[in-house]
Amino acid sequence: MRKHFAFVALALCLGAGFSAYRGGAAAQADPRQKAYATEPDWNDPQRLIPLNYQQARGKRLFYQYCVWCHADATPAGPSNRANLNPVPPLLNDGAALNGKSDEFLLEITTLGGSAMGKSAMMPPYGRTLTREEIQALIAFARAIAQPPYQPPAPR
Amino acid sequence: MSGNRLQGACKTHRTSALAQFNSWLTLRRLSLCLSVPVLCAALLLAARAGFGQANPAAVADPHPGAEQVWTPQLNAAERCTACHPGVAPPSAARPSIQQPGRVDPLVPHHTKDWGCTVCHRGQGAAAEKEQAHQPELAPAQPLLPTRYLQASCGICHRADLPDTPDLNRGRLLLGEFRCVGCHRLEGIERPAMLGPDLTDIGNKVSAEWIYKWLKEPRTIIDDSGNTAVNGYQMEPRMPQFRLNEEELRNLTAYLSSLRGKPVEPYAFDPKVVAALENSPDLVDQGEARFRQMFCTTCHSLAVTRGGETKLIGGDIGPEMTKVGSKTNPAWLAAWLRNPQAFLPKSKMPRYEWSDQDLYVVTRYISAKLTDPDLLQGVPKLDAATPEQIRLGRRVFLKKGCGSCHAVPGAKLQEDFGPNLVSLGAESISHLHFGDAKIPRSLTAYLQAKIGDPLSVNPTADMPQYRFNSADLDAITTALLSMTGAPGSGGMERLIVPRTPAEFHPAGAFAQVYERYQCDACHQFNGYGGTLATDLSYEGSRAQRQWLIDFLKNPQTLRPSLILRMPQFNMTGQEAAIVADFIGRNLRSPAVNPAGVDPAQFTPQMAALGKQLYEVKYQCQACHSIGAGGGYVGPELSNVGNWMTAAWIAAWLKDPQALLPGGIEPRRALTEDEIKALTAYLVSLRQSEPAGRAAAAAGVGQ
The missing domain is CATH 1.10.760.10 (Cytochrome c-like domain)
Known part of the structure; x- marks a missing residue:
């Protein structure tokens, strides 16, 4: 059970790190990309x-x-x-x-x-x-x- | 199929068989099967239904049923509205419903008639977001990035639309920068003159200057590599061809050997020359005349103020800051007297020169508009050898120079570059990306290719242009609109063609019109330039005597404008011909000259009008009378001598009826207010109209 919990925690950390990375990339994106x-x-x-x-x-x-x-x-x-x-x-x-x-x-x-x-x-x-x-x-x-x-x- | 309904030429299917499944996740997976036989669908449904129930993340679908829009006339069935429910009826009519990706349902084409992909591209039949937007399986048609969306308007609308500024600018640039010289482009008019005829170029400029021009046509560059003119970037139309040293020398040798007919120096009146030659303020006099004649309306000069270099002036003619280091005074005088003798299609007007003016202006240009360092870095060029000339001619033809420039003994090189009439629909498998590290998409390719042709093809012959990012986007938009001949599916019926505007005056007026190139700046029934006032209805607006005075000595009418009508030194006879033609032919049906009788105006009406002007409507916000007032509209001190009463009354009633898109707003004026304001305005007369005495003398000649 504890092993399972650790696995979930690791997955959460990875997920958070990944979304932070994505967020950083989006902030630097060219504003013209999505804009009319x-x-x-x-x-x-x-x-x-x-x-x-x-x-x-x-x-x-x-x-x-x-x-x-x-x-x-x-x-x-x-x-x-x-x-x-x-x-x-x-x-x-x-x-x-x-x-x-x-x-x-x-x-x-x-x-x-x-x-x-x-x-x-x-x-x-x-x-x-x-x-x-x-x-x-x-x-x-x-x-x-x-x-x-x-x-x-x-x- | 209870939801099945017919709407005009299209049908919206609501697949009721699927509506019973309330898992949106399941629906998305299943919707792939919408177009395959029912049996297959049923099998898959059975297999996946259990999975959907077991998934705790599944939520109630707010939009049960997969929307599909079928537009048979475009041969398209698409499911965009399954994820974008807000753009389709009935929710578009209800602002309370959130509309993903859209804030404004103003686009004139409705989803139910057109679907989405006809404009937005992408794969409408796909059921997964990624496959619909950026498909891996059908990369030829990804979603069109929003900022190029106006391209889709241009596929059918071949004429410019008011709401597609990027597309319109892109089309303009494709003509302005002579892309049509080498490429076939749908709907881009070939300019009357692509590039100067080079038959006599050896008489006009030195070999060193040709070398410098071929190597780097730009001579005015600030620290950042740009020069701004009135807010936009200005580039020479001649691009950079990346010639190597040998090619430069050979091509220079060839071009400087082109000496068709020698320039005959103009014989100035010796008395004029003797009087001016040693005058200490000769150059200053020339500069004053240069400014008074408003050469800068078409030509720009670089001005550096506070470390910032700007070009001040117009862009109809070439930039002239260093032209004195380019041409010799004899050529300049001959050109100014009759530009069309050198370039028959030139837009340069044939001014009426006095010997004195011509002498001082050419002296000013040769003395002041120069740069001793212009030819710095140009190597010493020895006399051209026949071998160099032969090789230079070969370079000329190999680089496609003959697409824009005429030389003796060679036909214009037509279709030198690839045919681009269907570039906007090109499959990326036909594009050469080379080693370029860019996304494999048509839009990325176009931006890279136009921005730097070598980035996708190191051996490209296409020259280097320097567009700013806004212009690059505009050109990309215009190219994306060129999707070739309409394919199947009835698209050809939908094309809204462009009807080229034409204006063919005849008789005595035509001669004056051609001499002064009126259409370079003025519009006539939709034909001509947009720099100056549209003259289509000038005959209803201006009084004859005012027109004659103005043509002979143009005054400032709109104080906010930097560019003014040049002083052509028109003769009284020419001015009268123009005024008569305008008065007879260029009239608005909305203005009835007999409808307003100035004789009925009383001083009381004018006094009321003055009060309305100054207090109730505060027209001085935009117009000035004498010293006070705004810069937006014309100056009105002399409007009683300038405009007809009928025009003023019609204008006050509805300005846009006389000038579509005009900025003066239409007000709710009563008939009495219009009369009073007209009475006041026609009473505004300057007691001594400028140039009246001279004009009267001129007409009498």
């Missing part, structure tokens, strides 16, 4: 953030519609951010956006800033983008947030 697309961390361009399909769709929409005011560098060069008062948050600004619910971000993008008691300089996109597209944008914002976004615990 990637976005460089805005604060650390060497670090690639893996994006799923929805987040990748949000990324495309962001670089078409939103990048002009919600990033410091744009495809055309300078950003419009500095021209605006109040200054709009960077899309990866977790300190500003992590506290806002998905519902709030959906509403302010759909209806515009003035409808939500914020700056009217944020225009309404509800008649230009679909609800799914705006949800994808929010998913992208959550993916690149620094500090990282933690979804609220389900109630």
Whole structure:
């Protein structure tokens, strides 16, 4: 019986060691392997953030519609951010956006800033983008947030 | 078979015979037998049922029954939904059900109509996870890694789709980097000019420069080996061919012997030369004109700031930082006056030069855009011997240089490289991996081969390109989409072909259009470049007089853009021809010029419009009027002289109707608000439009 117990213990140790090895390999794996697309961390361009399909769709929409005011560098060069008062948050600004619910971000993008008691300089996109597209944008914002976004615990 | 049902062209089978077994483990083992005769299945079931009961780890199967999707039109039966129940109906409609591997059921093709493997590849008939994803028995078709998934869209959708940016970029790069010069590629347009015609190359550049170019075409490299231009990497289109010293010398000898017709030096007006020749600021004048004419819209120059080297400028034409050390001033002047005389398919516009401008600009290029160290390391090259020239020509043809470059006495080498129209479906047993330590898969092969051709074949003739990892992925995606002629199973009906856009202007406009190469930057009904404004509806937008003024002296309209319209020094007559053609032919059906009468606008309406602009809608977030405002949209100080009232009203109503994908969002404006805003905007006029007086004089000539 004791012999049997020792055998089981040995097997457990081996199993734990093996899964630790596997875990280490997974941590070093190329984030592109499983991801649909990637976005460089805005604060650390060497670090690639893996994006799923929805987040990748949000990324495309962001670089078409939103990048002009919600990033410091744009495809055309300078950003419009500095021209605006109040200054709009960077899309990866977790300190500003992590506290806002998905519902709030959906509403302010759909209806515009003035409808939500914020700056009217944020225009309404509800008649230009679909609800799914705006949800994808929010998913992208959550993916690149620094500090990282933690979804609220389900109630 | 109570669950059997017909849905359109496909059927979903729920095998009720298996539903009674509640062990998921057992089911997975058994599902192998789904497609073999019933008798065999029954025997196995009997043998294994006891094992399943004895296994204490077996849990209740949340999804009794093995799902199988049969799509007869694609000749596919697959069981992916047995393990991925979330992607199939009915659970896809219920977000509360967890969907493994998927967060977003947005892909427009539904599993019930298409199955999974038509896009994701893999073995749909397999019943074990490993055999379905990375099969050992059928390695030809493993699961397609997610980041290349857009390739599958391209199998049927031959035109670019808005949601496949990687595929679109890959296709663009395959054309841009002239892969089509050597390889046959499905759906990649052959550029009008693959590489320069080399018939006169010996007159243009020195033998030393040819040697340097053949050895290493890149001349601007920072410490990390890269140069960024506006955020993306820029490489010369000419790849590196890994020639040995003898080949380099022989090919150089051959090319420098190509002296078709000597360049006739342009005879400058002696008065202009005498006035400028000894001027101390000659080079500065040239630089000022170079900048004013916006040569950098198409050509980039390297700028080093704070230890960081960047190329600033466009990529339509070659990078020019060291071009003064390449060409001689006589050739440069002749080229600038008439580029198409040298390269008939060149995109370079034929500027209207004054002698003074041409003189100072060529002097600036020859004096400042140089690098005394460019030819450092190039050995002393003696006069070419006939034997060297003969061997050099042999190297030229052996390396396939004639695929892109024309030389006298040789036809263009077509199909020099392998035909790649079905590369995306290639079996790995047909690929040569050599000693490469890479996974035996098509995607790994493509990445290795394009990244370094020698890694899989040490004797490859394919030259070395240097793509960054994003571009390498994009090219791999585009190649994977080329799966050859559709096979059986009715795929050919599903192909969505690409209809090439065309624009063939005629008459006087066509001459001006060709002279200034308008389509290099502007789009016309889907044809042309994407650098500048789409002009398909310009006739509805711009007023005639504004167009003429602008063409003669282009001003900045969008403050955020670095690249601007070059100053061609267009004559008044040419500008009028262009403005008339645009006004007559390039109109939007959504804009009715008679629908908005500016005469009805009152100062009260304009005042209300100003308030709407500044307070309610805060348009200044993106637009500027005078000093204040944003950089995103066009500058509006002179919009009353620029745009028609009908266009402004139509734009406010629905911007995307006039510019699909445009970034100005559509707002819920009332008719009265649209009128008021239009009244305000048309009242914005600069009292002395720039260049108006000169334009009037020009038109009168």
